[in-house]
Amino acid sequence: MDGSLEFPVATPPVPGDTVPIAPGVHWLRMRLPFALNHINLWLLEDGPGWTIVDCGYALDETRDTWQRIFAERLAGRPVRRVIVTHYHPDHIGLAGWLTERWEAPLWTTEKEWLHAQTHAREPDEATAAFRRAFALRAGLDSDASGIFAERQGGYRRGVPSVPPAYRRIGDGTAIEIDGRVWRVIIGEGHAPEHACLFCAETGVLIAGDQILPRISPNISVQTQEPDGDPLARYLASLKKLRAALPPDILVLPSHNLPFYGVYERIDELAAHHAARCDEVIAACARPLSAAGLLPVLFRRQLDRHQMGFALGEALAHLHYLEGQGALVRESGGSADAVNRFVACH
Numbered sequence: 001m002d003g004s005l006e007f008p009v010a011t012p013p014v015p016g017d018t019v020p021i022a023p024g025v026h027w028l029r030m031r032l033p034f035a036l037n038h039i040n041l042w043l044l045e046d047g048p049g050w051t052i053v054d055c056g057y058a059l060d061e062t063r064d065t066w067q068r069i070f071a072e073r074l075a076g077r078p079v080r081r082v083i084v085t086h087y088h089p090d091h092i093g094l095a096g097w098l099t100e101r102w103e104a105p106l107w108t109t110e111k112e113w114l115h116a117q118t119h120a121r122e123p124d125e126a127t128a129a130f131r132r133a134f135a136l137r138a139g140l141d142s143d144a145s146g147i148f149a150e151r152q153g154g155y156r157r158g159v160p161s162v163p164p165a166y167r168r169i170g171d172g173t174a175i176e177i178d179g180r181v182w183r184v185i186i187g188e189g190h191a192p193e194h195a196c197l198f199c200a201e202t203g204v205l206i207a208g209d210q211i212l213p214r215i216s217p218n219i220s221v222q223t224q225e226p227d228g229d230p231l232a233r234y235l236a237s238l239k240k241l242r243a244a245l246p247p248d249i250l251v252l253p254s255h256n257l258p259f260y261g262v263y264e265r266i267d268e269l270a271a272h273h274a275a276r277c278d279e280v281i282a283a284c285a286r287p288l289s290a291a292g293l294l295p296v297l298f299r300r301q302l303d304r305h306q307m308g309f310a311l312g313e314a315l316a317h318l319h320y321l322e323g324q325g326a327l328v329r330e331s332g333g334s335a336d337a338v339n340r341f342v343a344c345h
């Protein structure tokens with residue numbers, strides 16, 4: 001799927017090491033405790049100090065790796081600012097610890113900060129019950145629907161604290177870093193107000209999870225917005241990014257390797273979802289729930305962590321096609337009945 005992309009550096013840095021990857025930008029990696037086992041983070045030279053972009057998931061190992069980088073890689077200069085692309089735990093995870101350690105401000109978008117605050121809250125029974133009902137309506141059995149009730153605890157493990165205040169960035173914000181302008185381009189669909197950072201002077205895009213080279217970013221209906229249509233937002237964001245960016249830029253993604261070929265990758269991602277949508281319409285010749293769609297969309301065995309993402313992703317395709325008028329929903333009348341979708345003829 002990546003035959004048209006060019007990867008200028010084939011070997012990523014080992015955790016604790018940093019590699020210069022673009023003018024003023026150093027690439028580092030942290031481990032993640034998931035099937036997706038790493039995240040790329042960025043350390044930007046910033047005058048008398050440094051700007052960090054994204055933080056890593058809160059593991060002791062990640063804190064130790066940061067301490068090594070602070071001791072060996074900062075040339076005695078302080079971290080002045082922490083920018084977070086979006087609220088997912090591998091990105092905002094250690095923001096509380098980093099901003100306290102350096103007495104540095106957090107810069108992020110309003111919706112990402114608010115989502116982090118909401119997800120890091122002590123889970124209550126009403127929310128757990130609502131999440132379980134969400135999974136039952138999507139067609140999971142009562143055992144599997146427990147995954148959704150548990151997921152909020154998972155977020156808090158990765159994000160033990162969210163900084164109590166932030167400096168707001170939004171679409172078009174110009175951030176000056178070391179004399180260069182990095183412009184914020186907001187993407188939607190993967191997260192509510194995901195910040196990508198583009199430096200026109202050097203032709204570099206810090207893409208976060210909005211555009212990834214080897215995997216398709218997770219686009220999921222979330223329990224707190226059960227009728228949401230994140231795939232429509234994501235596809236619109238791909239168009240927006242393609243229009244806003246020149247073709248020959250270096251893309252720095254949060255997972256896998258930096259690459260050239262942003263238009264090719266955007267087109268592949270759009271084509272991937274179009275192909276998925278065709279499969280969903282074909283499968284929905286008879287009424288299907290989101291759970292019933294999982295074997296169609298995911299031919300591999302899913303672990304519990306992946307199951308949550310997979311169900312959200314199946315719902316995203318169903319809701320998108322419902323919005324496009326290709327599917328209709330049969331909700332069975334009662335509030336807790338399984339929602340099934342069938343193709344319009």
Ligand SMILES: [Zn+2]
Nearest residue numbers: 086088190209
């Ligand atoms: Zn993400």
